Amino acid sequence: VRRVLAFAVTRKSAAEVLRTLAGDGALEAAPLVAAILLGGSLYGAFMGTYACNSPERLKMVAYAAVKVPLLVLATTALCLPGFFVFNTVAGLRDAFARALRAILAGQAGSAVALASLGPLIRIVYSSGVSHRWALLANSALFTLATLGGHMVLLRQYRRLVGEEPRHRLMLRLWLGMYAFVGTQLGWMLRPFVGAPGLPVTFFRDEPFSNAYVAIAQLLM
């Protein structure tokens, strides 16, 4: 498995990336992005295997494998300009590259944690759960992986905050922006699991809608 995960692009082994995430090792952006791509895709592929009993359903495996890293990286790309300018105005430009690598490390941590949970979701699916329970299990594993990634992010950011306390505000700003945009993008990229019986599509066969409006309508 380690051989498979050895990143040809970055010439970094999986062990090196994991060591980086654990806190001892110089951070580099490229292997972290590779970890997000590979880890996210791997979990996505497992995620898409729900009710995979026809060649048509195999498409869901590929779609989900694309969607998970896309969700992470596209959300990051959308939030990055704002985060960059806020950091600059706060006088933290010189440390921006490190802040960005800390964020990527957090996401890579989440992606690697997700990948490690992939076989688990497959076991859950194999035990014959309903579509609703499959969604719930995926939410739980995503939450778990996010917590793992958050530990990495906080560990990396602790050094920055130690040097300049304003980084704490920037971290909160990032988390707020990321959650706000990520929720909507995740909503747009549905389905991730795919309800059995419905045709397999990349996007839902309906116009894009707003996640927050949907939540507000549910609550009211």
Added chain:
Amino acid sequence: VKYLLEELDALLRGKRTGAADLAGGDIRFGLPVSLQAIAILGGVYGLCMGLFALTSGRSDAWLQVVASGLKLPALFLLTLLVTCPSLYVFSALAGSHLRFGPVLRLLMATLAVTVAVGASLAPILAFFTLSSKNYSFMVLLNVVFLGAAGLVGLLFLRRSLLALMMAANAPESGEGAPPLAPPLEPGLESAAPVEAGLYRSLATAGPRAPAGHPARRQASGLRIFRMWLVAYAVVGAQMGWLLRPFIGEPGAPFTWFRPRESSFFLAVVQHLFGFLR
């Protein structure tokens, strides 16, 4: 473009408003650079704002996109044009010793910072604009984003104005206090260096500082800042209201301007209820 970006970058990094840069009581950030930055970056935000009209599928939707791209920079510049004389006169009456040129350059630089922050949020705005059908949500999102951009602009203005006040009044330190200066309010008597940073609180320096003391100059600067804030906010809100529509209500035909009715604050409350309904 490269020069513009470099200058804007230096401004955002605080390299044009440090104590050394303001030593002559003037800000080294030219009006043409500010004007271009406001026009381009404000235009970018405006375009993203107007994209919402495209989701309606109307044939004249692109007109709204163009109109918003033109109107947003116009909103900032017209508001400054209207308020600049009064801002300058009142700052002079409050004993600022600032000349008209530096005041105008400082205010234009503040607008450049504001639109730069706004433009940096434009990708998120465009993303939500193209994926949402809810008009009230878009109005509220724009209020939040422009509010955040305005807040950063205000923090920049506050810091830069205080630094400029210190620099402009420095040669006269030790002379008499400004004639109209009322006693200092509690909580305003700060004597920390102004370049201490955006988010650092200012240290207190005793109940009443002597005339010409840095604390007095800071208090005077803060008073001017508040006056500017109120004047610009009130005029800006009304100007924004006059220049409507920026987003374009779905179903309504395209118009460059809407009839005059209601008020900015009432509309925000109405949209809040519209979103929750």
